[in-house]
Amino acid sequence: MAPATVIIFVPGAWHSPDCFDTVIENLGKSGHSTDKVYLASVGPQTHLSGFGGDVEVIRSHILRAVDAGLNVVLVAHSYGGIPSSEAIKGLDYETRQKNSEQGGVVHLFFCCSFLIDEGHSLFSTMGGRDLPWYDVTQDRLEVNPSTPVETFYNDMSDDASCRAVAQLRPHSYQTFYSKCTYAAWKVVPSTYLYCLKDAAVPISVQKTMVENTASGYPIRTEKVDASHSPFFSVPNRLADAIRRVVVEE
Incomplete structure (x- = not known):
């Protein structure tokens, strides 16, 4: 009998994983188990100097699942794809099977996320310069979106986008400079969800990463x-x- 699967959700910069709650509720109705990660870089008391804190918290959720013998489908949004990839190292299903361990990450689902290679960072992927809508503090430790409605929520009603903006929190800017040392998508079966109206990570950038x-x-x-x-x-x-990914795995 195949191990049970848990779907772990990782948000992007500025976001709480609570943004996935409607999706999680939908999946729960069909019996899928879920978990969600609160990133250390979102709204911290002290801003991080790199993505290590995010990698650690994501990895702790994966470890808890695989130590219980569960398979993991990791869903990562936007910036979340970078620390998620890093966190998977050594915890993919095939590696754990070779070590006679149960459970492992069986699929990585990129939701209009950053898919980058070793030696690269989010900053280098975006051309090595701040985007026009980055509002960075003078000490270069915190970044906020200056136009969140237009950038993140351009297909939503005014009321819905206002509620979404109210949930955003400051993000640790230096995480954008952390370089990837492990590209999990080279090892773990992966899916990329193209978002055609995306103004934060335009579809041309999404396709460049995948293709x-x-x-x-x-x-x-x-x-x-x-x-x-x-x-x-x-x-x-x-x-x-x-759901299609979980069924296929």
């Missing part, structure tokens, strides 16, 4: 006609895409 950075690797793709926040604007479509 160029990950060229030669079998990255499955799906697409939704949605902004950078499909968990708000098309939660049922996102849940369906994740």
Whole structure:
């Protein structure tokens, strides 16, 4: 009998994983177990100097699952894809099987996320310069979005986008400079969800990462006609895409 699977959700910068709650509720109705990660870099008392704190907290959630013999589908949004990839090292299903250990990460689901290679960072992927909508503090420790509605929620109602903006928290800017040392998508079966109306990570950038950075690797793709926040604007479509991954695994 195959091990049970838990779906672990990792948000992007500025966001709480509570943004996935409607998706999680949908998946729960069909019997899927879920877990969600609160990133150390979002709204911290002291800003992080790199993504290590995020890697650690994501890895702790994965370890708790695999130590219980569970398989893991890791769903990562935006910035969350970078520390998520790093956190998987040594915890993928095949490696754990070779070590006679149960459970492991069986799939990585990128939701309009950053898919980068070793030696690269989010900052280098975006051309090595701040984006126009980055509002960075003078000490270069904190970053906030200056135009969150237009950048993240451009396909949502005014009321819904206002509620979403109210939930955002400051992000540790230096995490954007942390370089990836492990590209999990080279080892773990992966799916990339293209978001066609994304103004934060434009579809051209999403496709470049999948078609160029990950060229030669079998990255499955799906697409939704949605902004950078499909968990708000098309939660049922996102849940369906994740459900297909779990069924196939």
